[in-house]
Amino acid sequence: MSTAELHTLTGAYALHALPDDERVAFERHLGVCGACAQEVRELSATAARLGLAVSAVPPPALRDRVLREITTVRQEAPSHARGSRPTASPGRTGRWSTYALAACVAAAAAFGGVAVWQNQVAQDARQEAARAQLHNERVAQVLTASDARTSASDLAGGARGTVVVSKSVNRAVFLASDMAPPPGGKVYQLWFNDEGTMRSAGLMNPSASDDTVLLDGPVDSASGMGITVEPTGGSEEPTSDPVALMDFQDA
CATH class of the missing domain: 2.60.40 (Immunoglobulin-like)
Known part of the structure; x- marks a missing residue:
């Protein structure tokens, strides 16, 4: 890989998106290129800030609001059935509505768990990114030191x-x-x-x-x-x- 090509890898390195062979080649390049080392530090810091900025936790009242609205919002009929009267036998509609309501309640109950899981995944990803960023900074600090x-x-x-x-x-x-x-x-x-x-x-x-x-x-x-x-x-x-x-x- 040419030096000119190595200069273009700062962004991918900061995002940990390089395959192993290119990562190792670029880290050797960092030892002799102060400009790339500085750009990696700046891009890594920016990526960490952006990662923190997109994190959002659902409000605690969202689950209760979904459960309330299930009882007041009528489910729209499938498109192929609009304009025609149902032919189901008496009692069947009520039974299917009960099943649909039960499914909605189960989904709403699960929503809180999904939100917690998503938040934990995001938190784990931020921590991993922070560890990787710290590692890259320490490696770059050694490779670019004036007495290296x-x-x-x-x-x-x-x-x-x-x-x-x-x-x-x-x-x-x-x-x-x-x-x-x-x-x-x-x-x-x-x-x-x-x-x-x-x-x-x-x-x-x-x-x-x-x-x-x-x-x-x-x-x-x-x-x-x-x-x-x-x-x-x-x-x-x-x-x-x-x-x-x-x-x-x-x-």
């Missing part, structure tokens, strides 16, 4: 790993390309290398061959990072030989 240092290495199976470290932000970002999926029930775990002592730095997405991970915790005095294969959920300390070891580039 990048180290890259070929990994097993033709994969490629790149780590970007900013001492001023005190965080690191790991970008992986073409990672083979871990064995069933396993996950790739990242580690900070603190002079030979490995400190957990988070888990990779086991279903993504291309991934961008903001390493958990501060860099502090770590001189590099490692990757191991661990049981789902991760381990307190490495339990396998490292898949990769990468040194951080000195400032």
Whole structure:
């Protein structure tokens, strides 16, 4: 993908609408393009405000009003029956009206539950968008830092790993390309290398061959990072030989 094309992806990235390969390519581009990083921050903030603006909760009295009007508003006959008298036997009309009324009452009763469910879905979506926005901002902060240092290495199976470290932000970002999926029930775990002592730095997405991970915790005095294969959920300390070891580039 050309640099000119990458410049056009800021909006899609802010809305989390990029496929994994384009997302990873664009996040690498963020490390060298301050203009795109600034535009992503502004678009992400705007998207969050718009999401909050469209949320609406039905008024509490709406359900009661619907139930009241069921008893006073006559149901209109089907279009094919207008102008003709019903031929149903006595008592049948009243029975079907009862069924219709019961269905309307059930629908009205369910309406309150649907409204609550819709509001919960909207709230969950806003929270997820806020978490994603915060993650993107923190990743961009590392990638665009003036003291960001990048180290890259070929990994097993033709994969490629790149780590970007900013001492001023005190965080690191790991970008992986073409990672083979871990064995069933396993996950790739990242580690900070603190002079030979490995400190957990988070888990990779086991279903993504291309991934961008903001390493958990501060860099502090770590001189590099490692990757191991661990049981789902991760381990307190490495339990396998490292898949990769990468040194951080000195400032």
